[in-house]
Amino acid sequence: MSMTPRDEADVAEAVRAAAARGEPLEIRGGGTRGIGHAVRGTPLALSGLSGITLYEPGALTLVARAGTPLAEVEAALAAEGQRLPFEPWDGRALTGANGAPTLGGMVAVNASGPRRIQAGACRDSLIGVRFVDGTGTIVKNGGRVMKNVTGLDLVKLVAGAHGTLGVLTEVAFKLLPVSHRVATVVLDGLAPEAAGRAMAVAMGAPYDVTGAAHAPAGLGPGPVTLLRLEGFEGAVSHRIAGLTRALAEFGPARVVEGPGDWAALRDMTLFAGRPGAVWRISVKPSDGPALGARLGAAGAEAVVYDWAGGLLTVLADEGLDMRAAMAGISGHATLIRASEEAKARHGVFHPEPAPIAALSAGLRAKFDPKGVLNPGRMVPAPALV
Amino acid sequence: MRMPEPDPGVIARKAAIVARLREAAPDALVIDAPEEVRAYECDALTAYRCPPLAVVLPASTAEVARVMRACSEEGVKVVPRGAGTSLAGGSLPTEDCVVLGVSRMNRVLEIDTANRFIRVETGRTNLSVTGAVEGLDFFYAPDPSSQLACAIAGNIGMNSGGAHCLKYGVTTNNLLGVTMVLMDGTVVEIGGAHLDAPGLDLLGVICGSEGQLGIVTEATLRILRKPEGARPVLMGFGSNEVAGACVADIIRAGVLPVAIEFMDRPCIRACEDFAHAGYPDVEALLIVEVEGSEAEIAEQLEKILAVAERHAPEVVRESRSAEESALIWKGRKSAFGAMGQIADYICLDGTIPVGELPHVLRRIGELTESYGLAVANVFHAGDGNMHPLILYDANKPGDLEKAEDLGSDILRLCVEVGGCLTGEHGVGVEKRDLMDVQFAREDLEAQLRVKDVFDPRWLLNPAKVFPLPASEGRRAA
Ligand SMILES: Cc1cc2nc3c(=O)[nH]c(=O)nc-3n(C[C@H](O)[C@H](O)[C@H](O)COP(=O)(O)OP(=O)(O)OC[C@H]3O[C@@H](n4cnc5c(N)ncnc54)[C@H](O)[C@@H]3O)c2cc1C
Numbered sequence: 060m061s062m063t064p065r066d067e068a069d070v071a072e073a074v075r076a077a078a079a080r081g082e083p084l085e086i087r088g089g090g091t092r093g094i095g096h097a098v099r100g101t102p103l104a105l106s107g108l109s110g111i112t113l114y115e116p117g118a119l120t121l122v123a124r125a126g127t128p129l130a131e132v133e134a135a136l137a138a139e140g141q142r143l144p145f146e147p148w149d150g151r152a153l154t155g156a157n158g159a160p161t162l163g164g165m166v167a168v169n170a171s172g173p174r175r176i177q178a179g180a181c182r183d184s185l186i187g188v189r190f191v192d193g194t195g196t197i198v199k200n201g202g203r204v205m206k207n208v209t210g211l212d213l214v215k216l217v218a219g220a221h222g223t224l225g226v227l228t229e230v231a232f233k234l235l236p237v238s239h240r241v242a243t244v245v246l247d248g249l250a251p252e253a254a255g256r257a258m259a260v261a262m263g264a265p266y267d268v269t270g271a272a273h274a275p276a277g278l279g280p281g282p283v284t285l286l287r288l289e290g291f292e293g294a295v296s297h298r299i300a301g302l303t304r305a306l307a308e309f310g311p312a313r314v315v316e317g318p319g320d321w322a323a324l325r326d327m328t329l330f331a332g333r334p335g336a337v338w339r340i341s342v343k344p345s346d347g348p349a350l351g352a353r354l355g356a357a358g359a360e361a362v363v364y365d366w367a368g369g370l371l372t373v374l375a376d377e378g379l380d381m382r383a384a385m386a387g388i389s390g391h392a393t394l395i396r397a398s399e400e401a402k403a404r405h406g407v408f409h410p411e412p413a414p415i416a417a418l419s420a421g422l423r424a425k426f427d428p429k430g431v432l433n434p435g436r437m438v439p440a441p442a443l444v
Numbered sequence: 445m446r447m448p449e450p451d452p453g454v455i456a457r458k459a460a461i462v463a464r465l466r467e468a469a470p471d472a473l474v475i476d477a478p479e480e481v482r483a484y485e486c487d488a489l490t491a492y493r494c495p496p497l498a499v500v501l502p503a504s505t506a507e508v509a510r511v512m513r514a515c516s517e518e519g520v521k522v523v524p525r526g527a528g529t530s531l532a533g534g535s536l537p538t539e540d541c542v543v544l545g546v547s548r549m550n551r552v553l554e555i556d557t558a559n560r561f562i563r564v565e566t567g568r569t570n571l572s573v574t575g576a577v578e579g580l581d582f583f584y585a586p587d588p589s590s591q592l593a594c595a596i597a598g599n600i601g602m603n604s605g606g607a608h609c610l611k612y613g614v615t616t617n618n619l620l621g622v623t624m625v626l627m628d629g630t631v632v633e634i635g636g637a638h639l640d641a642p643g644l645d646l647l648g649v650i651c652g653s654e655g656q657l658g659i660v661t662e663a664t665l666r667i668l669r670k671p672e673g674a675r676p677v678l679m680g681f682g683s684n685e686v687a688g689a690c691v692a693d694i695i696r697a698g699v700l701p702v703a704i705e706f707m708d709r710p711c712i713r714a715c716e717d718f719a720h721a722g723y724p725d726v727e728a729l730l731i732v733e734v735e736g737s738e739a740e741i742a743e744q745l746e747k748i749l750a751v752a753e754r755h756a757p758e759v760v761r762e763s764r765s766a767e768e769s770a771l772i773w774k775g776r777k778s779a780f781g782a783m784g785q786i787a788d789y790i791c792l793d794g795t796i797p798v799g800e801l802p803h804v805l806r807r808i809g810e811l812t813e814s815y816g817l818a819v820a821n822v823f824h825a826g827d828g829n830m831h832p833l834i835l836y837d838a839n840k841p842g843d844l845e846k847a848e849d850l851g852s853d854i855l856r857l858c859v860e861v862g863g864c865l866t867g868e869h870g871v872g873v874e875k876r877d878l879m880d881v882q883f884a885r886e887d888l889e890a891q892l893r894v895k896d897v898f899d900p901r902w903l904l905n906p907a908k909v910f911p912l913p914a915s916e917g918r919r920a921a
Pocket residue numbers: 085086087088089090091092093094095105125126148149150151153154158159160161162163164165167168170221222223225226227228325326327339393395433436
């Protein structure tokens with residue numbers, strides 16, 4: 060049995076009824092899911108809440124219902140020469156799922172791609188939400204304007220909450236114009252440690268680098284370090300020259316015009332179809348290469364670096380706990396693809412210190428007192444462990 | 445404006461409470477003499493004043509924690525304070541509260557250009573954060589006009605913005621982590637030099653929480669490499685409407701300047717008299733700034749000027765030197781001070797969808813006339829954050845109330861056209877009673893619940909942000 064409400068009022072009714080019966084719900088966007096622990100609950104599909112409700116290119120703002128397919132939004136924006144700044148990924152290649160990613164799912168997991176280091180995360184572009192909390196009450200926060208500090212910022216709180224604080228029904232974003240020209244400065248053959256330093260040099264140069272990644276293998280015959288520049292024609296030429304000069308100590312650089320490998324990096328297609336667990340680890344960029352070396356020693360099959368070295372996507376045997384390699388390094392590791400058994404063994408989300416865990420549990424108890432919204436997705440229910 | 449009755453029990457126990465604070469934090473400055481606590485009786489919303497029971501100025505996070513534990517055990521309310529430049533009464537004390545100020549905690553703890561962050565104690569002023577990394581060619585992006593005085597503590601409290609946030613975002617987009625002390629004295633570390641939260645995004649709700657959730661004592665902030673250059677251009681127009689339309693067209697053209705600032709005639713005049721910035725004598729003025737190398741600046745300005753030409757500007761003037769650029773910005777950043785020379789004023793801070801600019805400016809004019817008052821407009825036009833300054837005479841009985849009523853009407857108008865009550869100054873006490881205009885009871889209730897989790901006894905920064913009736917039951921409990 061599953062439910063497909065047609066509008067926000069329907070969602071509220073469904074949640075209210077579920078809360079009254081104490082029956083958990085499993086919130087579904089495009090179902091390209093796979094992140095988080097499995098939820099035993101009645102599926103609540105958001106596909107009925109679809110469509111852009113407001114798009115003002117002159118104000119760089121878009122509002123849409125949470126079930127709207129991401130592809131539909133991206134097409135509408137492209138027609139006006141605009142885009143979502145944070146470059147959300149498409150998880151289908153990696154997870155092998157075949158639904159269509161939705162805006163709600165993207166926000167619920169705070170999905171941000173390579174441009175995150177320059178343009179911020181999904182939550183930074185999110186300016187307003189409407190959601191239904193665990194009692195079936197409709198709540199709005201933020202709005203459709205870019206600057207808004209009216210009251211507490213629940214927008215960021217529900218972004219990345221994986222549906223555990225509320226069912227998103229409508230989301231609003233600020234947008235950016237697309238770039239006229241995209242080019243990638245490529246350094247070949249660097250070891251991760253040197254690549255890390257090269258990316259730091261690039262990020263510390265005044266050229267507004269919008270992507271800094273390193274793939275030891277898979278994107279070329281050998282390791283490649285990619286630095287993306289975007290902007291007007293002349294600006295990109297100027298920056299290519301400046302960046303190449305700044306990176307001279309790392310050997311000759313090539314320039315690739317156009318979108319290059321960024322979509323592949325964003326969607327982690329390198330690990331598509333390859334067996335094993337996939338981890339996503341966020342650390343201070345300069346800790347990345349050293350952590351990568353530790354992960355390799357601990358048995359990781361492959362590590363790809365994004366976010367100037369601060370984001371490691373790791374492919375490893377399901378039996379291995381990659382988190383264990385992080386001792387003494389601050390940051391967090393999320394197990395983004397694995398069997399339920401491996402998820403239960405390692406835990407999907409990084410353990411939090413007690414006072415933080417207590418605050419988070421307190422918030423969940425307030426927003427979802429009956430525990431009906433994706434229970435166990437972020438913090439596994441005892442029965443599932 | 446109504447404030448809750450002070451707790452007579454707390455006031456009666458003043459001597460004991462002060463003694464306990466001194467014992468809890470021997471290295472802190474504890475101020476309790478009536479003539480000395482007066483210095484803390486208000487913030488930049490000077491129309492409202494109330495001397496606190498006592499003021500504590502600790503020198504470390506550990507000391508803040510001990511003070512908080514003591515206050516919590518004594519059931520004493522705490523008002524967090526940075527530099528006290530809030531325009532919303534965010535750090536206005538109550539008679540029965542302890543003001544906890546972080547002004548003595550202003551050290552730089554770590555500078556890391558390779559990872560592009562700085563870690564500071566939050567009493568440090570905004571400008572001196574940039575000051576600490578300027579020599580390394582880096583800067584901290586959020587730049588409120590009050591940046592010389594305001595502290596990172598208050599910037600986080602209010603999620604402050606600045607003239608350049610069109611490109612760089614506001615405080616929340618540049619905040620990577622905090623050390624925060626909860627009301628019961630628990631110290632929590634949230635975020636850090638890495639990106640994103642492992643679980644719920646607590647940092648996101650802490651930023652802009654106006655001292656409702658805890659005392660932020662340390663912060664990890666994003667720093668950025670300074671651009672190669674920057675240049676503002678002044679564009680004067682014959683009417684507010686035309687200038688407003690030009691802003692929307694610049695944005696549509698796919699150029700993203702770092703700043704688009706707007707001033708109307710009364711404001712231009714006042715700023716020119718005050719700062720001698722060389723502003724032209726026009727109805728409406730835009731300051732548009734772009735960044736990059738010489739060639740990049742030229743490329744962007746060419747596109748911007750092409751758009752502007754379609755709106756027949758009366759004046760277009762590019763800055764030709766660093767001195768000229770500094771002067772142009774000095775004029776803009778001294779707008780509030782300049783208006784202060786002319787009259788008393790209330791500074792509003794609503795945001796509207798950019799497309800509504802012409803309509804809203806016209807309506808503000810009509811409303812102002814109907815009240816028999818005067819308004820000067822200066823604002824961040826790129827993002828629709830307006831700052832109408834309502835001029836009044838504090839010595840004229842009833843004039844402040846009239847100005848406040850006009851202010852409320854203008855903010856209602858902002859909400860009506862799809863905007864909000866405050867874009868960067870915060871709610872404080874000033875907009876507290878207007879929150880019902882923007883939020884339904886359920887929307888507010890959701891916010892109150894967050895406060896319940898962080899500060900279950902509602903001792904932190906009482907009677908702010910939420911309308912008094914909405915928080916009544918909780919504050920009394
Ligand atoms: C390279 C890569 C990295 C990834 N990294 C991560 C990661 O770090 N963290 C992560 O979580 N996922 C990650 N993903 C997978 C991500 O879950 C999907 O790519 C996609 O965002 C899900 O969109 P969807 O609409 O299919 O949502 P679904 O798969 O249907 O749902 C995603 C999650 O959001 C919830 N949800 C969906 N809609 C709503 C709504 N309207 N309101 C409330 N909750 C809702 C669901 O219950 C589920 O928990 C990654 C994928 C790739 C390829």
